[in-house]
Amino acid sequence: xxxxxxxxxxxxxxxxxxxxxxxxxxxxxxxxxxxxxxxxxxxxxxxxxxxxxxxxxxxxxxxxxxxxxxxxxxxxxxxxxxxxxxxxxxxxxxxxxxxxxxxxxxxxxxxxxxxxxxxxxxxxxxxxxxxxxxxxxxxxxxxxxxxxxxxxxxxxxxxxxxxxxxxxxxxxxxxxxxxxxxxxxxxxxxxxxxxxxxxxxxxxxxxxxxxxxxxxxxxxxxxxxxxxxxxxxxxxxxxxxxxxxxxxx
Amino acid sequence: xxxxxxxxxxxxxxxxxxxxxxxxxxxxxxxxxxxxxxxxxxxxxxxxxxxxxxxxxxxxxxxxxxxxxxxxxxxxxxxxxxxxxxxxxxxxxxxxxxxxxxxxxxxxxxxxxxxxxxxxxxxxxxxxxxxxxxxxxxxxxxxxxxxxxxxxxxxxxxxxxxxxxxxxxxxxxxxxxxxxxxxxxxxxxxxxxxxxxxxxxxxxxxxxxxxxxxxxxxxxxxxxxxxxxxxxxxxxxxxxxxxxxxxxx
Numbered sequence: 001x002x003x004x005x006x007x008x009x010x011x012x013x014x015x016x017x018x019x020x021x022x023x024x025x026x027x028x029x030x031x032x033x034x035x036x037x038x039x040x041x042x043x044x045x046x047x048x049x050x051x052x053x054x055x056x057x058x059x060x061x062x063x064x065x066x067x068x069x070x071x072x073x074x075x076x077x078x079x080x081x082x083x084x085x086x087x088x089x090x091x092x093x094x095x096x097x098x099x100x101x102x103x104x105x106x107x108x109x110x111x112x113x114x115x116x117x118x119x120x121x122x123x124x125x126x127x128x129x130x131x132x133x134x135x136x137x138x139x140x141x142x143x144x145x146x147x148x149x150x151x152x153x154x155x156x157x158x159x160x161x162x163x164x165x166x167x168x169x170x171x172x173x174x175x176x177x178x179x180x181x182x183x184x185x186x187x188x189x190x191x192x193x194x195x196x197x198x199x200x201x202x203x204x205x206x207x208x209x210x211x212x213x214x215x216x217x218x219x220x221x222x223x224x225x226x227x228x229x230x231x232x233x234x235x236x237x238x239x240x241x242x243x244x245x246x247x248x249x
Numbered sequence: 250x251x252x253x254x255x256x257x258x259x260x261x262x263x264x265x266x267x268x269x270x271x272x273x274x275x276x277x278x279x280x281x282x283x284x285x286x287x288x289x290x291x292x293x294x295x296x297x298x299x300x301x302x303x304x305x306x307x308x309x310x311x312x313x314x315x316x317x318x319x320x321x322x323x324x325x326x327x328x329x330x331x332x333x334x335x336x337x338x339x340x341x342x343x344x345x346x347x348x349x350x351x352x353x354x355x356x357x358x359x360x361x362x363x364x365x366x367x368x369x370x371x372x373x374x375x376x377x378x379x380x381x382x383x384x385x386x387x388x389x390x391x392x393x394x395x396x397x398x399x400x401x402x403x404x405x406x407x408x409x410x411x412x413x414x415x416x417x418x419x420x421x422x423x424x425x426x427x428x429x430x431x432x433x434x435x436x437x438x439x440x441x442x443x444x445x446x447x448x449x450x451x452x453x454x455x456x457x458x459x460x461x462x463x464x465x466x467x468x469x470x471x472x473x474x475x476x477x478x479x480x481x482x483x484x485x486x487x488x489x490x491x492x493x494x495x496x497x498x
Contacts, residue, residue: 042282042285043285046278050278053277081322082321083321085259085263
């Protein structure tokens with residue numbers, strides 16, 4: 001296990017706690033706001049809350065696992081020998097990353113067949129991207145890490161291509177009030193998700209304190225990609241509900 | 250207790266955690282989506298959520314029981330002597346497997362008498378199937394395991410027969426929008442449930458690493474048979490609500 005200074009330990013621990021609180025709060029916001037969007041956008045809001053709910057569970061587990069991996073006495077940090085379970089992140093992403101794309105597809109309100117087709121292909125590509133990243137994350141050597149990074153980038157680039165090119169007609173069919181927001185949402189996916197492969201490569205780039213940087217980096221990326229992106233989905237659902245003349249009762 | 254390598258231990262532990270998160274998320278999805286189906290389909294959705302809720306509880310217990318059965322220090326896994334309680338699965342199935350058939354019967358919306366009759370006979374057959382499987386699962390020797398497997402297959406085949414032949418008239422009476430989905434749901438039951446007797450027999454087939462394969466196999470089967478099947482029940486309820494002209498408010 002990585003040797004950590006007291007300040008590194010505290011920074012990481014507090015980042016986990018911050019992310020847990022943010023994800024729980026975001027979940028409650030999305031579900032408590034269900035009735036403020038038209039019925040047809042509620043499935044999108046339900047899924048948006050599921051993503052942050054699943055992330056809350058995993059950040060709680062990550063925080064507890066990190067806590068058990070170190071003893072801190074008089075500001076001296078010693079590894080206990082217990083495992084810091086990195087897999088929680090991957091298990092989380094395997095569930096949440098496909099669901100994030102499903103949120104986006106649902107809020108666009110395409111025809112039923114198109115929704116199922118797009119949600120399935122994008123969801124599978126996202127799951128594949130996560131599965132291909134995992135062997136590199138747990139590998140001891142940097143060459144293996146690099147190898148799986150390349151493989152994982154293939155489905156990632158497919159997703160980017162679909163969001164930029166494949167959804168062009170669907171985006172231009174959005175009501176004017178939401179068109180800009182939907183475009184922004186696609187770009188938030190692309191930009192916030194680009195953060196992950198960069199963080200993943202930090203150890204390969206020989207960054208000093210890469211362990212701390214990876215944990216903090218993933219936490220920031222998760223907040224942007226899940227809670228931040230979710231707020232955008234909520235704004236799209238609100239704008240489209242208004243455009244349809246929906247009045248909450 | 251089985252000797253496990255660190256990677257086997259991690260794989261099993263993470264599969265339990267993944268299944269717990271999936272079941273909790275599925276439960277919330279089904280219950281938060283109650284109002285998006287017509288009132289007559291809400292009992293089916295409530296039961297669908299009950300199944301994944303009960304499974305969440307048991308996967309949490311299974312995860313904690315597994316955690317207490319092993320000590321992991323510096324990636325070395327040692328059995329503590331505490332019991333890994335296999336019975337949680339059977340207690341779970343005793344509750345959830347009859348309820349899964351009840352979901353299917355409820356979403357088909359048969360006449361009241363027919364619903365009660367079908368739900369009772371299928372539910373009892375499912376409970377019997379689980380009860381007959383248990384003595385073999387806890388038996389030390391493979392002969393006893395095989396013996397109870399045969400007995401348990403009798404109610405299983407009765408259920409398959411009922412789903413394929415007994416429900417034929419009820420399925421053809423479904424609205425066109427849902428007929429295909431209901432047929433798919435029957436086949437998902439048959440195929441996902443077939444997975445269990447195969448996993449059960451792995452130790453008899455002399456599979457290397459059977460302990461790990463059994464735990465992972467049951468987890469995958471539970472996700473498909475409960476959360477996956479539940480999504481299908483939701484889709485049927487949505488399609489039939491639409492066909493009835495239901496509009497959520």
